[in-house]
Amino acid sequence: MKLLIENWGKFQFVTFFITFTFLVAISLTIGGSGPYHYETRESAKETDQSKSTIFYLEATGLDRLNQMLFVESHFYNDNNFGFERTVEMSIKIWGSNNLKDKTIIPNVYGQVDEVSDKVWKLIQDTTHKRTVTCEKKDNCTRHTIIYEPYIHYQNYFVQIDAETEHDKNGFSEMYINTYFVNRSMAYFELFWRYAFVIIDIIVIAYLVRLFSGIPFRDFTIEQKGIAYLLLLLLFFNNPLWPTILLSHSSFVQVLDAIFSVTFFIGLFGYWWIIFDGLRYVKHSRTFLKTFIPKFIPLFGFWITFLIIFIWTRIHEKNDPQYETINDIPGFVIAHVFFWIFFAISFLGLIYSIIRGFKEIITNHPELKKRFYFFFTNFIIVFILVIVVLIGGFLPKIRNTALEFSATFAIMNVYIILNSLSYLPTRDTLNDLKNSAHTKLEDENNGMSDDSKSEISNDIELSNENITSSESNEKSESNDKSESDDKSESNEKSESNEKSESNEKSESD
Template sequence: MELESSMKMNLYDMSKATLVGLFTIFLCLFSISVIIGAAGPPIFDSYQTTALSQGVDMRYNTSQFNWEIQHLDKLNQMLIFKVALVNGRAAREGINTRLTMKTSLYGSKDGFAFNAIVVDKIESRKIKCSQGNIHCDEVALLHEPFVHYPIYRVDVRFLNAEEEDWIQDAVFIWRVFNHSFTLFELWFRFTFLVLTFVMLVWFSHRLRAYKSSEWSIEQKWMTALLFSLLAYNNPLFPLTILADSWFPEFLDVCFFVTFIALLLLFWLCILDSIRKPATARTYIGFYLPKVALVGTLWLISVVVFTWQELHELDNPTYSTANDIPGFIFFRVVQILLLIGYTFWLIFVAILGVKDRRAFPRLSVRIKYLGILTIFVLAITITGIVLGVVGTIHNNAAQFLSFFSLFNLYIFFLAIVYAPPKNAGGPAHMRLNNMAPVDSDSEEAVGLGAASGRRTHFRDSYTDDEERSGSALTDDDGVGGTPMNRGRISGSGYSSSDENTRAAAGAAVSATPAIAAPATAASPAPAAVFGAQPLAFDPPAKPAASTPTPNLI
């Protein structure tokens, strides 16, 4: 199997200690973000009261509960109203039933004139109470995605409460976004957005000297991922707070889902593509199956969100798990696709590990990508399955940990995949993945002499190194690799080949002589083709007054 050569990357010049140091820095920064998130403000402010404390006995169908919440603004983002019933028979049995409720919601700017938002909306909700737990599970009654008024009032009645003699009381809960968390989120999103823009400019600046056809597969993917990371950080995010429209929220989720889908596609394609030449990466046979799998995941996520968002705008009493027919079906399909993706990724990773012994440059690419990616991939897939990866979070630690995880991951990949700053021109940038493991073997010598490529990671030198001969010695000073011994100021001469040396000497001896006065300083052929091939200096130019020699 023959693999294509790839443009040189920082990864090839980094020692093992440098790579371990980068990974350690990544873990430290990620840990710091988790700590900052854990110490951050709570996401929601909750206000709760009970019906009995307000003088209302909800055990009767005619009882109606009224409650106001005040001093809201745009930074509260959204409004959620829930109820948790109190099980009077909790010590003896659990409860699993449905309760019909009539709900009304009103908004006011001054506290006197209330505008109707929802009027006498009747909904049936599933009630579940565990035995031994006096409070039943919380049930969402209202969800207002935008805060239009500073004052809201809710009216609630249980229409079949008298049939449920286990009801002792009802706990009502208002839940809104915390002001401090909204500012916390805005500042961290802005910070990562600026850092992503700086990283994208830096990475593009490093690649500007080379044609896109010369970029390695990793560098092409990193360009796409950096642009998608800009979308993930969402420069339009403030509009989701300030604008009373579903479209900015829709864009935010589309940006998020697109970034996650592109990241999943990157992991699958990159582990498979760095083992194969470009001719084997066809659109139909190589990319189409992967795009179909990840694209289905993307489509399911976007469709479910769109359906949910439009229902919430049309009906604030809407509840996703209760009111979307087939919602569980979508979740099951999503999990099955993730399982299939995981097995496919493991399969191509095993093939890459199997091939890395034959190709050392392939080995270093897979090792770095694998170690860092396994860490990120495990957290990402676990978060998707558990439903904690999304645009709505349960706490600040969850928000900042996932947000920093994806940003730091792309930043560190961009650093190691960028071309070196002093790499030279494109002619010095090509590395061959076919370099053998054992650089001292006869196969390595033949390959080095034939291809003109080194078997170690460094493949370019400065002009001073080549003139001084330092580029021609290996690390232990014993003559260097076949490529080093044959590379003299860019020429293809190989001092390790005795037959080539003898043939060159014979060719010089057979060259017609030039009649010129012999001097003591004239070098003998042995001085050129002798035992010291490292001391090569450019020949001195003849003086301007030297007469033109005559041919005999």
């Protein structure tokens, strides 16, 4: 099947990449002017030489659009030396859905207070230790001390009693930050997801209509890969995402993670299979040779990633202060296998690229344009993904609308533009449809001829049966006639003999 890109010149290729860059740039501009992912409320206290410091925090007017609530603690070291301290955090959390008078606070001292107890409900009372490491003249390590994955109450009140094993010499300030998802960010994410879902569905419907009547086996390897990626992209955009806002179930969040992980693993597999498959003749791409060696490490990569995610979610639900940094033994095996499968997949991809360059340039020069186009797209998207991942560690980019829009825009623009670039030429499309139509007519005609032949055979067989039956009847009739004649002859002979005998007797 001849593709459009095989007829492209330099102008068309440059136009394609300019269009890609332009669409991604627009998305990044919109994302850069969008809302922050989290709203933050900060509380700070200067420390003295005592061992204990108590914080009181409030978060009011929340709803399901805020999605989650978590609290971080960090200290500041104002000295010229670094140190390490163990801090014990005693935490109490109250929730309320009927707070009409904001002057009413929870019963933090445990005394009898009927008014407060009717308004506020104690939902968490725990104590955990955290090891704080500080560099000189710098912020100390941050720790998540509260994590509520769902907003069950409109109002929260938190009491934190931070106590060290020694005095706080070295801690000049303590900070407690409360985070919850910005409502504007929830609307922003909802808009972008459904915009891409609608565009994706339109493209899928257009391609289904365009390729109707053409057998899937006649598609090129790029077209087959893009067909699967478009379906994975639909799940990546996740039309079920609003259920995360409406439900308090962990299942919908795990489902969203499965969609995202499956998409990225599928994209990685798409790159690997195309680079390796282009250098094979179409009929030599066997399932055992081309696909199984790639599915095994990719499936291991996928399953270990999900294990790590689900492990984290379960622990966060059971322990609001859970941190992976304090659960290293539980992650050792999963992380080891994760990086092993990733290394195998990545090295396999690099090997396929090198072999592809060598064999296609030497043995398949007619595929050079397709290979170079695919490789250029791969390099651009791969670099952009690495930039987004690195940017996710930068405070000004992490958890912002820019990070979200960059990820979704790059993936959607890349796959949708490529799906349109890998369309067949008009003549090729018409030839394929005519060929498929002719083949279908031949099959129908073949079926008609067979039917006629069967009917003719049935008629001949029926005629033979009728003829045979008539012949048998005639034979039986002849036999009966002969038998009757013979019987009459015998009777006549006997009668004559008897008559002659009687005459002779009378004569005597």
